[in-house]
Amino acid sequence: xxxxxxxxxxxxxxxxxxxxxxxxxxxxxxxxxxxxxxxxxxxxxxxxxxxxxxxxxxxxxxxxxxxxxxxxxxxxxxxxxxxxxxxxxxxxxxxxxxxxxxxxxxxxxxxxxxxxxxxxxxxxxxxxxxxxxxxxxxxxxxxxxxxxxxxxxxxxxxxxxxxxxxx
Numbered sequence: 001x002x003x004x005x006x007x008x009x010x011x012x013x014x015x016x017x018x019x020x021x022x023x024x025x026x027x028x029x030x031x032x033x034x035x036x037x038x039x040x041x042x043x044x045x046x047x048x049x050x051x052x053x054x055x056x057x058x059x060x061x062x063x064x065x066x067x068x069x070x071x072x073x074x075x076x077x078x079x080x081x082x083x084x085x086x087x088x089x090x091x092x093x094x095x096x097x098x099x100x101x102x103x104x105x106x107x108x109x110x111x112x113x114x115x116x117x118x119x120x121x122x123x124x125x126x127x128x129x130x131x132x133x134x135x136x137x138x139x140x141x142x143x144x145x146x147x148x149x150x151x152x153x154x155x156x157x158x159x160x161x162x163x164x165x166x167x
Contacts, residue, residue, distance in 0.1 A: 010036060011050070022104065026052055027060040031069065031085055040073045040082035068095045094151045105144045112137035 001009070011032040018028020029050055034041055041049075047057050061083055064070035069092055073082045086092045116133035120126040 007036060022100070023063075024060070026050065026056055027063055030057065030060050031064055034064075034070055034083055034085035035087070037084070040075070040084040042080045042082050044080065046083070067099045097147055097151050101144055101147055105140065105147075109137065109140055109144065112140060 011029050014032030014035075015025040015029035018031070019025050021028075030046055033046060033049060043054070043057050043061065046052070046061070047054060050057075061070060064085075065072065069086045071084055071086075073084055075082055086095065112133055116130055116137050118126070118130065120130055
């Protein structure tokens with residue numbers, strides 16, 4: 001397999017996986033392209049490589065920057081904007097985990113807390129509903145707390161040591 005073919009296969013596969021992770025295919029493809037590029041890439045080059053419109057590229061680059069995993073770079077003498085992706089895979093995982101928690105887990109926790117604290121008139125169906133949603137809330141909260149602890153490891157020397165040992 002030649003380099004160009006391998007790169008294209010990676011970008012297409014990463015795009016397909018992205019839709020399973022809750023982001024759109026184009027956003028994942030742009031991220032993949034930037035992640036494997038050895039130097040910053042212009043929006044025009046992204047558009048050409050992925051065959052997407054300026055609006056599509058711009059919208060998805062903005063979203064990736066909002067996630068904190070793509071950065072805008074400037075080159076002296078260039079009017080065009082260039083973009084690069086986070087290359088540190090540990091940092092990338094931390095940023096994605098934090099963003100997904102903020103966008104998905106925290107709102108789910110809010111709803112679970114709200115629905116599990118309804119006033120029950122004592123029927124079996126209501127008691128069962130409150131019991132199950134309370135258990136689900138507790139489970140999701142524990143999972144979110146574990147995720148928070150894992151993503152805080154970069155600030156904690158002991159956690160860094162544990163992660164290093166696990167590698």
